[in-house]
Amino acid sequence: MLEAISAVSKWAIPVFLTLVLVIGTLRRVQVFETFVAGAEQGFGLAVKIIPFLVAMIVAISIFRASGAMDVLISMVSPFFNLIGAPAEVLPHAVMRPLSGGAALGIASEMIEEHGPDSLIGVLVSTMQGSTDTTFYILTLYFGSVGIRKYRYAIASGLTADLTTLFASIFIVTLLFAHLS
Amino acid sequence: MVNYIWLGMILMGVVTAAWNGQIEVVTKAALEGAQTAVTTAFSLIAIMAFWLGIMKIAEEAGLVKVLAVLVRPLIRLLFPSVPKDHPAVGAIVMNLSANMLGLGNAATPMGLIAMNELQKLNPKPDTASEAMCTFLALNTACITIIPSTIIGIRAFYGSADPAMVVGTTLFATTCGMTAAILADQFFRRLYRLRGGGLC
Numbered sequence: 252m253l254e255a256i257s258a259v260s261k262w263a264i265p266v267f268l269t270l271v272l273v274i275g276t277l278r279r280v281q282v283f284e285t286f287v288a289g290a291e292q293g294f295g296l297a298v299k300i301i302p303f304l305v306a307m308i309v310a311i312s313i314f315r316a317s318g319a320m321d322v323l324i325s326m327v328s329p330f331f332n333l334i335g336a337p338a339e340v341l342p343h344a345v346m347r348p349l350s351g352g353a354a355l356g357i358a359s360e361m362i363e364e365h366g367p368d369s370l371i372g373v374l375v376s377t378m379q380g381s382t383d384t385t386f387y388i389l390t391l392y393f394g395s396v397g398i399r400k401y402r403y404a405i406a407s408g409l410t411a412d413l414t415t416l417f418a419s420i421f422i423v424t425l426l427f428a429h430l431s
Numbered sequence: 432m433v434n435y436i437w438l439g440m441i442l443m444g445v446v447t448a449a450w451n452g453q454i455e456v457v458t459k460a461a462l463e464g465a466q467t468a469v470t471t472a473f474s475l476i477a478i479m480a481f482w483l484g485i486m487k488i489a490e491e492a493g494l495v496k497v498l499a500v501l502v503r504p505l506i507r508l509l510f511p512s513v514p515k516d517h518p519a520v521g522a523i524v525m526n527l528s529a530n531m532l533g534l535g536n537a538a539t540p541m542g543l544i545a546m547n548e549l550q551k552l553n554p555k556p557d558t559a560s561e562a563m564c565t566f567l568a569l570n571t572a573c574i575t576i577i578p579s580t581i582i583g584i585r586a587f588y589g590s591a592d593p594a595m596v597v598g599t600t601l602f603a604t605t606c607g608m609t610a611a612i613l614a615d616q617f618f619r620r621l622y623r624l625r626g627g628g629l630c
């Protein structure tokens with residue numbers, strides 16, 4: 252199983268790259284010139300998203316460093332105990348939509364501390380693997396085309412995140428209750 | 432909504448810092464956050480340039496169009512406002528495929544190309560269109576077949592079976608993606624009813 256999975260991750264991009272170039276050449280595309288023309292936009296796009304990223308990351312950074320994040324976590328934790336989930340994973344659940352790097356850091360730390368094959372280790376791995384950094388994606392994607400009014404995108408994104416979180420807790424505590 | 436979330440995070444941060452008697456943390460965190468944002472944006476230049484170049488070839492070779500034809504029925508269902516042969520369709524499909532395979536580096540540039548195409552169809556350039564909201568909902572909660580990053584971390588910390596979270600992740604993301612589609616449909620109707628006045 253693991254071999255097959257790591258083979259797919261390893262081969263997907265080289266195979267895609269080769270396919271695009273070979274088919275492009277067969278279809279008489281000037282591959283080098285076309286690549287350069289496309290790549291040219293990379294810099295402009297990165298510069299364009301800076302103000303959006305600054306706004307979002309500054310707010311998240313203040314929220315975390317001030318201790319407001321810990322207040323939020325302590326407010327949610329009684330509810331977490333109620334559904335029978337280990338409260339240790341709560342900081343990760345709160346951090347995941349806000350900061351990809353910080354969430355990955357928390358996940359690695361917990362895997363190291365509790366062991367990758369413990370209940371907490373499997374749960375936090377599932378949580379890390381199954382959701383994305385919603386706020387970063389929204390900021391980046393909307394920022395790249397200059398959209399400032401997000402309408403209901405945050406609401407549906409967070410609904411999906413919550414569902415994924417509860418589904419992770421449900422399936423892991425169901426299948427791996429024998430681990431400790 | 433984004434206004435209130437943003438305001439809320441900063442106000443709560445300032446109040447909590449003052450309450451804890453460490454108000455100086457706020458200034459430091461703000462400047463560090465800004466620094467992180469710029470570093471993140473600049474580190475994107477490399478992968479963006481590479482993938483935008485490759486995608487341009489794929490587009491000129493007609494590959495994006497072929498892909499779009501293959502998944503047309505599904506796309507018409509989820510994105511009724513996008514014309515069936517529009518280049519946005521191909522980019523959306525490529526982005527979601529990369530997400531499913533856990534190829535985050537490739538998914539982002541393709542997603543940005545899709546947003547750029549969707550923006551061409553958007554009547555109000557500063558406001559998210561319905562198609563964009565659907566696309567982002569799918570993006571933040573996409574079915575993941577191979578969670579490659581976390582498998583790597585599990586292997587690093589000596590797991591007996593690093594890939595054993597593949598099944599649980601697939602289950603959780605399937606639930607999440609279903610919720611994303613339902614929530615998107617629900618909020619879309621709610622917004623139409625209220626005339627978009629909520630935010």
